[in-house]
Amino acid sequence: MDVDAPTNLLGAFIFWAYIAGALASTGIVLNTIRQSYLDNGRPKIPAFLAILALSSFATLSYHMLNVLILSYQQWTVRYSIPLGALIGANRTPLHLWQWSTTSSLFQDFGEAIVANKPRYLLSSSGLWSTLAVAAYMGIEGRRYNVPNLWAFFALLEILPTSFAQTLFYIMLCTKSQPVNSNHQILSYWPFWYSVPLLYNYCLSKAPEYAGEGEWLIYTILAARVLLVLPLVLSLRSLSGQAPVTSPNTFQHVATLRLFTFSMAVQYLTHKRIADLGPLDQMSSVLLKAFNSHPAVQALSYDLLHSAVAFGYWMLRKENVHPIIDQGASQQKTLPKSRR
Template identity: 25%
Template sequence: MVGLTSEEISNLPIHYRSITMFIGYLSLITLFTLIICRTIVSRFIARQKKNDWAHPQRRGQFYIFICLAIASIGSTWFHMISLFFYSYDTWASGPEGQLYSGADVPLFTRMGLWLNKTYIFQEAWETVSESPERVWWSGQIFGWTIGWSLLLGITGRRYHIPHVWIYMLVAQAVSVSFAANLFFAAITVSQRPSATDPLYAWRPALIWEFIPVSLSILDTLAVPIFAYEKGFMLILLAPHFLVFIPCVLGPRGSAAASKPKTSETRQLEEGYRATRRYATSIKWVAVASVALQGYLTYLVVEDFGPDVSYGEIVREVLATVYAHPACSSVSWDVIMCTISGVAWAVVHGFDEGAMLGGL
């Protein structure tokens, strides 16, 4: 193939907008992660100085979730970075890329051409949605996110975690398991909730949580159906936005201030009822997620047909983890979410109230 002349290279467009958006994305997720870490570090220092940990084992729990956060970011973003290289190599081996990806073309120009022609994240989600075996993994991440959004809302309010929505944003932009472990770490270094705190017993009207959660679960079923279709990104982004709603709900300042004072016993009773309601809601989300996973498992078995043994199906589903960098990133996020969720339950002795910040 004939290479480009110096004049043709100099006349190649530099897609500053595409490059700026990509660098801006990486910069923003770094900034938001640092904001979260600042809260965690400041509260850890406060607990160390005052020695007022909410539980004698909290310090050890803090290190557990910090280690899990490191494992989460390492396992998911090793494959995410691999995805960036994979996407570039795919473009470079295509008709246009072969012409423009030579070493004689400046790196900045090549990056702009690649990013301008490639929709990395849309292609990644279409890739993990294109077969039942891949959806078996990718569908689980929606279930984890939906359930965690409820826990994020109530525990974030009770422990006065600032800017709770940032954790959900990091979950969407980085990985759910990474953000969840940072949130768990933030809780372990926070003071124990007080029954006299208005936020301890406050709960929103059920409709404000029921509708976003229900729509998110239904939308999870629609994502693989619309892969490679025109409206795919709209279907994909809908649950990503809906799960923000439970974690940003809270009483207005004036409403909280005007609420009549009640006794500590009454506050404890109201807080207990709020905890029970959330525990029930999360159980129903878990039931819906299990039912959804059962349906996805049925689709996998149907896709392979009756002549394939269950052992072979299991091997193929596990092999899907490394079928593509996008599959690897999502699958490892699911694995780390499972490990982190079990760890959160274990350190609280599987007590629902304790896991939700109850007294």
């Protein structure tokens, strides 16, 4: 079947690579969790996290499938192609390859989430949660020596936030931690603070490029690339800290500063777009925006799952002791042995 439209083989490759990458990353992450679980004496994993991970995956799959269906429907209307049906008496083939090479799926997704202020407010809140999770995974993942940490970041890059986030929390529950050990307090000034600033710049520019074709895609792509920085930016271990018994981010001063700074940047960003009319009508405006497009629904539901997972992880009562950097401990005790 010939479609009178420019062919974008690179876009089609990225789309199918996204699907393959999501499946591969999920498999690697689940196998990493399973191996850690078996190697460390089958520690208890909170059932709530497992249920939340399944709910996140199911909700995400449903709404992202609706995004793809809507894109395909719009594509068939644009080029006067029969919609197609896999079952029933009027079965016709689905032209998935032609759709992937001639549609503008990624651009349509970007245009949908920045189409107006209410949509952008909901969507950008979900995107900011992705940055917060990336920073947490980059710090805690290396402090806990999580194997295959890159796979968790790959999953975070490909899919919305909460699925990779919840699996990361489950991974931390399987790690072996010696009793009576101190936390590694990690210092990362000043380069880590540039990440939320650059991320904010990309998100702020995105609405300006709505309707301008590839510029919107480049801006979104730049924001996604920034999410990798917490995996590769250097960290410095600070020794001699008092022992603590909880993995709460709020008990790490350096992390608290970064968290507060990122929240302040997000607040100032949203303050500029929060004028949605009278306060008593804001809920109805946001609800209308929420139901206006499956892309907005996908990010909004993902934000809800992410907030619930984060709240549970911060408030959980179990005592967890992370592994101390042996190199730092040896350096600290070396001068004493020379005496």
